Structure formats: structure tokens, C-alpha cells
Amino acid sequence: MLTILTLIIFILTYVVIMTEKYDRALIACIGGVAMLMAGVLTTDTAFLTYIDWNTIALLFSMMVIVTITSQTGIFEYIAIVLAKSVNGRGIPLLIAVSVLTAFGSAFLANVTIVLLLVPIILTLTSMLGLPAIPYLVAVILSANIGGTATLIGDPPNIMIGQAVEHLTFNAFLLHLAPIVFIIFLTTMGGLILLYRKKLKVSAELQQNLQSLKAEVNWNFTLVKSLSVLVITIAGFMLHTFLHLDLTTVAMAGALLLLFLTHDVYKPDEIFKEVEWGTLFFFMGLFLLVGGLEEVGIIDELARGIIFTTEGDYKTTALLILWLSGVLSGFVDNIPFVAAMIPVISEFEDYGMTNLDPLWWSLALGACLGGNGTLLGSSSNLVVAGLAAKSNHPLGFLSFMKIGLTVVIFSLIISTVYIYFRYLIYF
Template sequence: MLTILTVVIFVITYLVIMTEKIDRAVAAGLGGVIMLVVGIYDVNKAFLSYIDWNTIALLFSMMIIVAITSKTGVFEYVAIIMAKAVGGRPIPLLLVISTLTAIGSAFLANVTMVLLLVPIILTIVRMLNIPAMPYLISIIIASNIGGTATLIGDPPNIMIGQAVEHLTFNAFLFHLSPIVLLIYAVVLGYLIILYWPKLKKNQLDQVTLSRMKASHYLKVTAALPKSLGVLCLTIAGFVLNPILHVDLTSVSLAGALLLLLLTENEYKPEEVFKQVEWGTLFFFMGLFMLIGGLEEVGIIDELARGLVFYTEGDLPKTSMLILWMTGILSGFVDNIPFVAAMIPVITEFQDYGMTNLDPLWWSLALGACLGGNGTLLGASSNLVVAGLAAKEKEPIHFIEFLKVGFPIVVISLAISSVYVYFRYLIHFTT
């Protein structure tokens, strides 16, 4: 009975979020609280086990750093430089911003990259009077694809790397970057074709663009070098994570607190806190509580373990099923708890005589990361972009993103299937 009740609460809440009749943070929070009230789990378990405070703290910290840095005008400065570099042309701008997002997401983590780039692209589209939506959706898509390439690019990869000792940073780069480059090239072409009619109609005011002076927007005060210095130090901490062995959350918290301390005279902390995307943070908390309910009653674990019985230990079949099942489900259910449930299941395959589990790990990583493009709720970076866009009156609607993202997931998984089969599985089918 409790299992049925959990599923009902989850489905109804999800439908409310999809229809956007109620603010998504309120809807998710309400669904999570209802699970507490009906006794699916208690508040201690919610706060100590199911809400991922590492993710919340990382987002909060980076929001503070971005909020303070944005006050210096540096985002406007970079925006004008980029706009002038492509001559204000919408399609080259889409190509540049998407590629920058993908590369940055591989080495800085996709959530961090979108927090840095979304304010820049929103500034550019306002200046050039072009639609924001193609760029916002492209940033989301590129962040999830780029984050797939490395160990630190996306949380599921970090979890897999921590669970399997020999899957190092270089291993992820060697095995996943080739297919990520191919998928990105195909998807970028698809996005350009998709948005070409909308963007080519925009006649840019070249006179206005030529008159824009990037230096006019830069506020050269004591806060400028402090903000850029702390931002660079924080990013360096992320990049050097494999060497320093300091987790990303600790690095971001240290950076945020240091910047608050250094700029206290210029920007009061209470004013900075007002710019934090509190709605996005509370939405994450509600979503973690909803997924926690599914974990509590064993639904996610049963889905994972059912895989063992269905495939009967056949490696090629298991690998393909993990790839597609993880890819599709990751669009609708947060991929972090699903990957957490799958890791011990894949490890158990050794008991079925499998000596080489690497194809399963790569299938899990590809499915979890690429599947995040399926819906607006599929990955952390999606929600962060949506929160930043909503604040600037550029809301990304669930169905609008679904129409673009889900076909891209199918394309990505199809290409991944061919790659995994010919690189890892063909020898097991002959």
C-alpha cells in the first residue's frame, strides 16, 4: 500500500510540474512534504539521507560567486567581445556559445559552466534583440553532452569513478571523449538546422553593435580583481580536483565565503543573498525528497535488480539495456539516485561469471549523462539554466524543452549503441 501511495504522490507531483500550473519549487516541495506527512519516511531521513546537500551547497556557493562577479560588469564585457567576434550573427554565436559550454562542462562540471555562461548569453541576446530560447536550450544540451566526456563533468561519472578504482580521469577521457565529440557534432548540426529559420529572420542592428564599447560596461573598482581572482581560484580548484583531492563542494564554499569577505565593503552580504536563485535550490530539495520516496519503498532498487533477471547475465544484452534504460529513465527521474542503485547491481554481475564489466560502466555513464537532455528535470544543469532564465523573464517551458531534448536523447543513445557495440561488445557476439 505504501508503495502505491508513493507512486501516486510522485506521478501527481510530476504532472503538476509538467503542466506548470503551480510554481515548480512549490509543487516539488509540496510533494516531498506530503511524503513526510503520510509516513513514507521521517524528516530525519529526508534531511540526512535523501537531500543531496553537496549539490545544494555547490549551487549556492557558485550562485554567490556569480552574483558578486556580475556586479562588476564583467559578463557584459565578455558578452560584447563575443558578439563582436562573430559579427553579431546569430548562427555563429550559437555555435560558439554551445562549443564553449561543451568544453567547459567537461573540465569544470556542467553546473558550474552554465552558471557562468547563462548571464553572458542573456546579456548578448538583450543587446542584439534576438530570441534567447535557442541559446538557452543549446547551452543545456551542450552542457550535458560535454559533461559526459570526463570523470568530473557530471555527477554520475564522479560516482562511477569513486566506485571503480581503475576508472580514472584519463580512463574516462580515453573511452568517452571520442563518442562525445561525434555526438556533439551531430547534435550541434541538428540544433543549427532546427533554429536556423527562427534566427535567420533577425536583422541585427550592425550600427548599434559597432557603437558598443565593451570597456564602458566594466566597473573598474576594487571588487573587479577580487571577483575575478576568486573565480579563477575556484575554477582552478575544480580542474585540480584529481591532484588536490578536495571535493568540489568544499572548493566552491571556500571561494564563496572568501569573496563575500573580500567584497564586504563594496557589496553587503544581505544584498548578495537576495540574488541567489532560492527557488531553484528549494526545487532541488523537493525533487530529492520525491526521489527519496521512490528509494525508500525500493522502486529504484527493484528496477535496477530486475535487469539482472531479464538479461540472464548476457553481456551485450545487459550493456545495451543499461544504456537505453538508464538513458530514458534519466530524463524523468534524477540520474544520481538511479546510478547509486545501479552501481552495486553491476558489481554483482561478477557473480554471474562476467570478468570484464567495463562495457557496463561505460553504458551506465553514457546513458545517465546523455539521458539528462530528455526533459527539463533530467539533470542539475537543466534546472539551473531554467531558474536563471525564469528570473530574467525568459521561462523555459517543460513541453517546449521536451520537444527538442527527447529526440536528441534518442539520437545520442543510438550513436552510443553503435560505439559501445563495436568498441566493446562485438567480440562477445561471435
């Protein structure tokens, strides 16, 4: 009976989240508390076992660092300089925006980078008389693809990295960046072919762009912010040599920057800018998935996958890739990965000793699959929300036609990559 009640709470919560009628962080937390009230979880198991505070602290710390750095105006300055460097031409601007988004998403988290860039992009397209939709689509696709390349680029990767100790920042770069680069180039080629006739800019409007000035505070605060940001990313890359975990590096960077800039940016004001909704959404999801694990549903799911693939290593890895890729297109990839992490961990009990190809399959499928629909990733929802507020609504079906096509090609390329790099020897 308790198992059925747990499943009902999980499904109902998820369905309400998908309707987007209510704040998703609120609904996720309500679902988590429902697990407590139903007796599925105790307060101790909820807060000491199932909520991954390392992930929460890592996200919070990166939000603080990026919030302070963004106050200097450096991100807006980079975007406008980039637009001027291509003289406001439509296709080169699309490429520049996509490259900036992909690179930024790899090192600043994709939700953060779209929050910074979308308002700038809407301003640039309006000034140049360009349709905003192609650029918004490019931002969504590039953010999810770029975020796949590193441990901190996309929330699913953060969750996987925190769950598997030996999958370091450098490991993500080494194993995922090469295939991400190929997928990005392929996607950009497709977008250029799709939008090449729509992105024409008159010479007069190009001149208007040159008069646009980006305000950046060229002062010691900017130097402090960029220095701490670079040091923190370097710390991620060297954390195994420093014998520090990623959360410690991120927290140290955030606290250092808060201390160095407290005379300019008060900590209370910075904390107000943190995306608290995202953090509480994670906490609610951890409780929901914790409930499934507590009653044994996760174990049954693991056994079901093993039964379907008959324990074949290659089939299991590719099933996880495609299952996560397809499902992440229609449901937010964060709760899906939260549910799959304990499932893959269970495979060790069934004789699978090297789980790394399964983790890479999950990361690629979940992150790249987020391009399938507007519901597939947190960054997608952020872009859609900002676009709607600016009277540039991004249609669900119109995006899905492009997104699903990109996802299918991405998964095909990833299948070849996973097979020949990891599975051919099994």
C-alpha cells in the same frame, strides 16, 4: 500497504511537477514531507541518510562563486566581444554562442550559464534583426551537451560524482569530454544546415552592434573573482592530490571569495541571488527517492533490470544508456538520476564488480537525453521561461522535433563509444 502509499506519493508528486502549474521546488518538498507524514521516513533517516548534503553544499558554493563573478559584468562583456568578433553575422554568431555556452556549461553548470547568456542573446538578436529561436535552441542543446563533459557541468553528473567516490573531476573529463566533443560538432553541423537560410543580417544592423558597449568593472574585485574561480576549478582537478573532496574545495572557494569581496558585495545580498528553489528541489527529490529506497522499491527495480538483461554486462550498460536517454527527454533528469543511483549501486550484489561503464552510460544518457524536450532538463525550463518573458515563446512541439532528433543521434554515437571503449572486452 506502506509500499503502495509510497508509490502513490512519488507518482502524484511527479505528475504535478510535470504539469508545471505549480513551483516544482514547492511540490517536491511537499512530496518529501508527505513521506514523513505517512511514516515512510523518520526525520532522522530523512535528514541524516537520504538528503545528500554534499551535493547541496557543492551546488550552493558554485552558485555563490558565479553570482559574485557575474556582478562584475565579465560574462556579458565576453558575449558582446564574441559577437563583435564575428561582425554580427548570423551563422558565425550561432557558432560563437554555442561554443561559449558549451564551454561555460562544462565549468559553471548549465543552469548558471543560460541564466547569464540568454538575456544577452535576446538583446543581440533584437539589435541584429535575427530570429531569437535558433539561438535559444542552440543554447539549450549546447548547455546540455557541454554540461555532460565534467562533474560540475550538469546536476546529474554532480549527483553521480558524489555517490561514487573514485569518479573524480578528472575522470569525468577523461571519459566523457572526447565523446561530448564529437556530439557537439555533429549537432552544430545539423543546426547550421537547419538555420542557414534564416540568419541573414544587413550591413546597417551589423554597424549597430559595433556601437554596443559592454560594461565591465575593470577593478581588483574582478581580479579576485576570476582568480578564485580559476583556483576552485584547479582544485577540482587536483583534489585527489590535495586529499580534499569536491565539496570542501567548492566551499573553500565560495567562502574565500565572500571574504575577499565583502566590502563590495555584502554576503546577505549575494545569498539573495542564490537559486534557492533549485536547492530545495534537490532536497525534496532526495526525500522522495529515499522513500522508494526505504520500502524496497529501488531493490525491486534493480532486480527487474537484471532479470530483463539476464545479467549480461553489455546489455545492461546499453539498456541504462537508452533508458536514461529516452526517459530524460520527457521527465526532468534530476529525479531520474536520483532514482537510478541506488539501482546501479545494487548491481554489485548481483556479481557486477566493475560498474564504471554503467555510471558513464547513466551520465551520458541522462545529460544528453535532457535535450529531448523542454521538460528534460532544468536549464531547458530556464531558457523557455526567459524566452516567454521576452515575447519569444519556444514551442514545446517545435523544439521536441529538433531535440529528439539530436538525442537519437547522440545516443547512437554514445552507443558506439561505450561499446568500443568499455564493453568490447567483456
